[in-house]
Each structure stands twice: as structure tokens, then as C-alpha cells.
Amino acid sequence: MYLQRKLNDKLVLYKGLRFGYKTTQKTKFTHKVTVGIGGNIGDVKRRFEHLFYFLKKSKKVEVLQTSSILKNPPFGFREQDDFFNALVVLKTGMTPMQMLKYLQMVEKKFGRKRSFANAPRSLDLDIIFFDNANINNKRLKVPHPHWRERESVLIPLMDLYR
Structure with a gap:
């Protein structure tokens, strides 16, 4: 069950038990990673719930915090359903490329299938921040190059630090 708050005609914020989550538990890992999650195919909020439990059970990461879920219009290729987006803050021992x-x-x-840039997708996971690292190579750019321009990152980021 989610509480929802309409931000404007195009944006809705959903808060639930696992999205709006924060732990104060100590972690054994050293690297802090902020991951953007998104999707617009099928029951995305349910998939996010499954992802949360998958990450919680993983031995490679520890979940520190999640933002609320933002429903927002697509960008780039606009002829598709609205997206659901959130942020998950993790701790890991992996390097950025391993992550x-x-x-x-x-x-x-x-179930992610890649067809074309900005295509509809079941799940999209992007490294937004990795510690305070600046990485710029062919496979990975950190911080994510467009994070400052996207409501799908900025609104959940503000939600994390309320």
C-alpha cells in the first residue's frame, strides 16, 4: 500500500514501507553508491518491491535508504507510458565497474531487454553517484551525466535528504 501525493499535473510521489526506507544499521562495506531505478512496463511498483528484497538478500550490497517513488512523464522517446523512478542508496565493496x-x-x-535509447523498459538501474568519484570512460560516467537535469533524479534525491 502506498500513500500518494500529487506534486502537479504530471508528477505523483508514492511512499510505502520499502520506498521511504532508511536504516541506521552499521555496514561492513566501504563504498556508498546511489542508484537510480526506473521502469514503465508492467507492474513497476511491484517490481521495485521485488528488487528491494533482492538487494536486501544480496551478499554484494547493503541497502541503506530508498526514496519515495516518483511517477513522471518519459523524456527522449515520448510515445510511451509514464515512468516510475526512485533512488536506492547502497553500500558495497565492489569497484565502480564491478557495480x-x-x-x-x-x-x-x-527481464530487461535493450532495444533502443530511451525505450520502454521493465527495469533500468543507473549509477548516479559512487562515493565522490568522477569517472568518465566509454562504459561508465559518474556522476551520471544528466542527473542535474532530470526530475526523476532530483525529486527522489530531495526526498532522501528531507
Whole structure:
């Protein structure tokens, strides 16, 4: 069950038990990673719930915090359903490239198929921040190059730090 708050005609924020989550538990891992999650195919909020439990059971990451879920219009390719987006803050011992591979494996496990840029998708996982690292190579750019321009990142980010 989610509480919902309409922000405007196009944006709705959903808060539930697992999205709006925060732990104060100590962690054994050293790296803090903020991951953007998104999707617009099928029951996305339910898929996010499954993702939360998958990450909680994982031995490779620990879930520190989640934002509320934002429903927002697509950008880029606009002829598709609205997206649901949230942020998950994790701790890990993986390097940025290992984390990228791990997230791609998780996307695949949750049915992600890649067709074209900004296409509809079941689950999209993006590294937004990795510690305070600046990475700019062919496979990975951190911080995410467009995070400052996207409501799908900015609104959940503000929600994390309320």
C-alpha cells in the first residue's frame, strides 16, 4: 500500500514501507553508491518491491535508504507510458565497474531487454553517484551525466535528504 501525493499535473510521489526506507544499521562495506531505478512496463511498483528484497538478500550490497517513488512523464522517446523512478542508496565493496556489471546482471534477471535509447523498459538501474568519484570512460560516467537535469533524479534525491 502506498500513500500518494500529487506534486502537479504530471508528477505523483508514492511512499510505502520499502520506498521511504532508511536504516541506521552499521555496514561492513566501504563504498556508498546511489542508484537510480526506473521502469514503465508492467507492474513497476511491484517490481521495485521485488528488487528491494533482492538487494536486501544480496551478499554484494547493503541497502541503506530508498526514496519515495516518483511517477513522471518519459523524456527522449515520448510515445510511451509514464515512468516510475526512485533512488536506492547502497553500500558495497565492489569497484565502480564491478557495480556496473552487477546492476546489468540484476536488470537482466528482472527481464530487461535493450532495444533502443530511451525505450520502454521493465527495469533500468543507473549509477548516479559512487562515493565522490568522477569517472568518465566509454562504459561508465559518474556522476551520471544528466542527473542535474532530470526530475526523476532530483525529486527522489530531495526526498532522501528531507
